[in-house]
Amino acid sequence: MIRQRHHPADPASMSLTDLVPEAFRLADRLARQTQERATGSGLAIQCRKGCGVCCRYLVRISLPEALFLAARIQDTTQPRREGLLARFGRIREVLQREWLYEDLKGGLTSGQVDITYPHRLYLFSRRYLELGLPCPFLEDDACSIYPYRPTTCRQYLVTSPSSRCVNPFMENASRVPLDLDVPDLLSEVTADLLGEPATLLVLSLAPEWAARNEHLAHLRWPRRELLGRLREKARGFL
Secondary structure: OOOOOOOOOOOOEEOOOOHHHHHHHHHHHHHHHHHHHHHHOOOOOOOOOOOOHHHHOOOEEEHHHHHHHHHHHHHOOHHHHHHHHHHHHHHHHHHHHOOOHHHHOOOEEOOOOOOOHHHHHHHHHHHHHHOOOOOOOEEOOEEOOHHHOOHHHHOOOEOOOHHHHOOHHHHOOOEOOOOOOHHHHHHHHHHHHHOOOOEEEEHHHHHHHHHHOHHHHHOOEEHHHHHHHHHHHHOOOO
């Protein structure tokens, strides 16, 4: 675990949320490379603005991204903030009613430390999709926070028709694999920093997790060491 050594005002230090823009750039670069390979193979990415099908999926995000999005929500105007939080609240009510909330509120320990993770993620993702819960940030079938969308959203690309994304568990949507899973990478870096198991959160429950763990947003570490750990785990992609 890296011990904090810098004052919050020190420009040579970074917080967990400062890692997020770096992760965005990495995810975007990987997505561009993936698109280029798909095009070179005669395939075309079918993802388009206004589709919004995958915005009903269970979206995994890292702890830094949860803190980052919570800060973006707080930065909005009061009416918009209240509207967004109300949407998050309605999803929580549905998950509580459907007995999913307790399983998801604390996040999912990654496959690095839990061999049941892939199976549990599959079951939770399938059940979540059945509930038809649109992302709280989805407005008019478009992402209202597109520049700040999570890394999971940035790396989800398909070459099959959008109709096959409606139920990918049955239709076998043709997703293009990326060379690196950025949410997992961020979760591993965070785990190293905090000395805790690598964990991924569900986007729709992220603001309440961030509120319970607000102190994490104020922790800082040496910039060189944080970026070094991120680049090490990115294996040359960053």
